[in-house]
Amino acid sequence: MSKPQVGIIMGSQSDLPVMSEAADILEELGVTIEVTVVSAHRTPHRMVEYAEKAASRDLKVIIAGAGGAAHLPGMVASLTTLPVIGVPVKSRNSIDGWDSVLSILQMPGGIPVATVALDGAKNAGILAAEIIGAFDQKIGKNLQDYKESLKEKVLESAKSMEENGWRGNKIGFKK
Numbered sequence: 388m389s390k391p392q393v394g395i396i397m398g399s400q401s402d403l404p405v406m407s408e409a410a411d412i413l414e415e416l417g418v419t420i421e422v423t424v425v426s427a428h429r430t431p432h433r434m435v436e437y438a439e440k441a442a443s444r445d446l447k448v449i450i451a452g453a454g455g456a457a458h459l460p461g462m463v464a465s466l467t468t469l470p471v472i473g474v475p476v477k478s479r480n481s482i483d484g485w486d487s488v489l490s491i492l493q494m495p496g497g498i499p500v501a502t503v504a505l506d507g508a509k510n511a512g513i514l515a516a517e518i519i520g521a522f523d524q525k526i527g528k529n530l531q532d533y534k535e536s537l538k539e540k541v542l543e544s545a546k547s548m549e550e551n552g553w554r555g556n557k558i559g560f561k562k
């Protein structure tokens with residue numbers, strides 16, 4: 388099996404339904420991944436070890452998701468020079484998700500976390516693929532094809548709406 392290029396970590400197994408969307412799109416785009424649970428609060432030493440060893444294990448990007456007081460992405464970013472993409476998760480201990488969004492978004496200068504939307508793990512996966520695709524032609528080509536397929540879907544719905552009228556076309560855009 389080839390080495391993982393992207394590490395997907397999350398604060399709890401309860402984040403998996405959201406975070407699996409990052410895994411799914413990365414696999415679709417041909418990026419190799421590893422997926423595990425690393426909790427900033429409940430396994431702080433594991434978090435330090437994971438973040439400190441990530442670059443030497445040849446990971447290229449880390450996607451970190453957490454809910455509530457979401458310290459995992461920022462703390463991992465403080466311990467590595469790899470790009471870290473943060474996914475705020477609307478968990479059951481969240482206040483509408485804002486706590487998680489702001490914990491991940493409002494990083495101090497010098498320690499960036501590329502924060503996606505609440506539960507935006509799919510975009511985190513695409514962003515990670517884009518970072519890798521900037522240097523890897525095959526992944527870059529897969530991303531081009533993916534974006535082309537999004538365009539085709541929009542054009543198909545526009546055509547259907549124009550030909551059949553909007554009243555029969557109330558089904559939302561399927562990504």
Ligand code: RP5
Binds near residue numbers: 400453455
């Ligand atoms: C965070 O607390 C986790 O990332 C999760 O989103 C949330 C709830 O965790 P569990 O109580 O479900 O393990 O640390």
